Amino acid sequence: MSVLPTTGVPTTGPQRSITTPHSAGNRLGERIIRRLLRTCAIVSVLTTIGIVAVLLSESLKFFGEVSVFEFLTGAQWTPLFSPPHFGVLPLVCGTMLVTGGAILIAGPIGLGTAIYLSEYAPPVVREIIKPVLEVLAGIPSVVYGVVAVTTVSPIVQRLFGSESIFNALSASIVVGFMILPMIVSLSEDVLRSVPRDLRSAAYALGATKLDVTTRVVVPAALSGIVAAVLLAISRAIGETMAVTLAAGATPNLTLNPLESVQTMTAYIVQVSKGDTPTGSIEYRTIFAVGLTLFCITMSLNIIAQWVLKRMREQYE
Structure with missing residues (x-):
């Protein structure tokens, strides 16, 4: 039980915070920014994975015709x-x-x-x-x-x-x-x-x-x-x-x-x-x-x- 600060009347039950349009707008903006930043991070990771995947796929085709040992040790x-x-x-x-x-x-x-x-x-x-x-x-x-x-x-x-x-x-x-x-x-x-x-x-x-x-x-x-x-x-x-x-x-x-x-x-x-x-x-x-x-x-x-x-x- 709590007491209202102005009247001194006791209250019961959970207290609810007052939501103003300004605070709601701030939370919405934070969520949008968080999702944009997460998207940027995901794009960076996917780009790296894509580059590595292309390199590996084409390189595997190359090493299917050329020995890895020859490639790494050859002097010509x-x-x-x-x-x-x-x-x-x-x-x-x-x-x-x-x-x-x-x-x-x-x-x-x-x-x-x-x-x-x-x-x-x-x-x-x-x-x-x-x-x-x-x-x-x-x-x-x-x-x-x-x-x-x-x-x-x-x-x-x-x-x-x-x-x-x-x-x-x-x-x-x-x-x-x-x-x-x-x-x-x-x-x-x-x-x-x-x-x-x-x-x-x-x-x-x-x-x-x-x-x-x-x-x-x-x-x-x-x-x-x-x-x-x-x-x-x-x-x-x-x-x-x-x-x-x-x-x-x-x-x-x-x-x-x-x-x-x-x-x-x-x-x-x-x-x-x-x-x-x-x-x-x-x-x-x-x-x-x-x-x-x-x-x-x-x-x-x-x-x-x-x-x-x-x-x-x-x-x-």
Whole structure:
């Protein structure tokens, strides 16, 4: 039993909340938004499932004619020539060569830039450099490819004596500058998110600016920095137009960055131009290569999640 607040008259039975048109409208809007968000999530999941299903169905048809062992271990990739060879190792090697070179270029420069912007740069300098990096990230990849062929490759030829204007080193340089804004932006955000209390405590103990940066701030933000680098690696592996123009179209199993190579994405572009008959084994090679690229990227993401989890446990 309860008492009405105005009259003091006792009441019995369950109390009912008063529903106003305004509150009813709010609940209706919340339900609509919730269903829209759920629909977006379902569409995302279904899209991923559809892509994987197409890759698997077409790849199974390809592997019905080509041995999986030959595909994964073969050192020759000439599916468009006679006799055809379907060893994907040259494409994988070319992709890893370009990606590794890009990370070696973008990693130190990006991390150094992020540390400078976070810990040393005045606000005026930070406000200038950040928009410039955003402009660099907005340049189309085909422009990077053209710059690589017309500017970077001739410089590489003069400095290192490369025989071909198309080489893995030129592709690594342009891809490195393509992923540089991603590393700088994400790493700088992570470094700035480190609590000021940690810096103040280190300064109170007599640490210098360099000590605070290298021994306090960077270790505290290391998991985020690793995540930024891994995202940049995934971006470099999936790059298409720049490496298609800069690296060449020679499936070459080599570790020499001065030679012409072909990446997995560049081969997919080559076959997707329309010259290969649909349904042929040559056409299905793009799905087998795409499935391989998908497995590599997924494995990289799994490793990244494991590394980040271990690093968080270590610093917690």
